[in-house]
Amino acid sequence: MNAELFENLRLELRRGCLSVAVLSQLRVEHYGYTLRKALSDKGLEIDENTLYPLLRRLESQGLLVSEWREENKRNKRFYRISPVGEQILGQLLGAWQGINRALDQILEAKQ
């Protein structure tokens, strides 16, 4: 029961962070598989079944732009952050830092 509860809360905590991480990583153009690898190399493991639908959602919200292009004789869909995405990412990072600072203070006060 506790493990399940923890897992639910952890996923909730992670959900918002994933969008920020993806937007941030897509300042450099990637296609799905290389993006997943890049995030994984930086310590953020993300399931393919979470990442690919997330990319589509962010694109439909106008935060990403995508383009089908040939690479190594195969068609791949490349994503990168859009100007609106850049703007939103800046705001999100500001909000995230604010939350972080507040959390740090709360946790320090407890200790």
Add this chain to the structure above:
Amino acid sequence: MKLLKNYLKAVKWYLPRGQKDDIINELGENLLSRMEETEARLGRPLTELEQAAILREQGEPIMVAGRYGANHRCVTFGRQLIGPALYPIYIWILWLHWGVTFVIHAYMAIFKGSLGIGAFLVAAICQFVAVTFVFIILDVYHRKALQFWYLHLEHINPIPRWQSAFGLVLWSVYSGYWALIPYFPALIFGNTSGLKLAPVWHEFYWPILLLLLAGVAQRAVNLVYPGWNWLQPSVRLVVNIISLSMVYFLLNGYPYVLVDNAATAMSEAERLASILNGVIRATLLIGFSIYWSINICILVRLCIKHARYRWSRRREQAELSR
């Protein structure tokens, strides 16, 4: 990359309309990249078992499609009875049954003046109960044992769904027609021919109906599980052996059509009965010979294919365990 193709096909089935191709192209490309990277790391091409492992890791097609906003409707009564994986097929089959029943009833009501709205409602409710019951059982099997069927059958193509659907419609109509004959004898000869079926048919009514229903069941199951391609030759073999033995008894049961004593034009009825008896006998002799010859060829081909598949699978397993 046949496995990947099968997998993507299975995912595509559940995806929202209008986005299918786009999602499948992207998903396929990413999976292919992942496989290629593993191949580069291992320094050799992936075996089919290794490809299957990657696809299994990716997840069940219904689940993968669900992340892209696929429909997740299901039938529940206290608990889930028919899950989202089978729900679209369940609804499709139900509508198909109702549609065929409606057409038959409408035809009977308009041209024969029988089978009213009450009969249609009774038939529709019976079909709803029967189809729902069958799908509840299928769902239990689906959840327990049938995950990733498309990964186990890489050497044998799944039975195309259109083929099963077409056969299902055809056999359902035959079965419905045959089932209704005792209640509506006019379905065969009309009301004015002065003919009736010989008693030999009464003995064979149930066996024929059961064989027809076996055909319907096989096609319904293969529509849901195209990967169960062993079912088609198995059912055909059983049905054909039984039907062959029935043909023998039917040939001995001549005549098949008798003149009804209440007939108004006796000589015309006798002439018609004689023609029909000849046609039925010829059909039993010639028609079944052709049908059996074709079926034996199909069965032999399917058996060889299955044997080859089993053999290659065993060899691959042995190589991997070395």
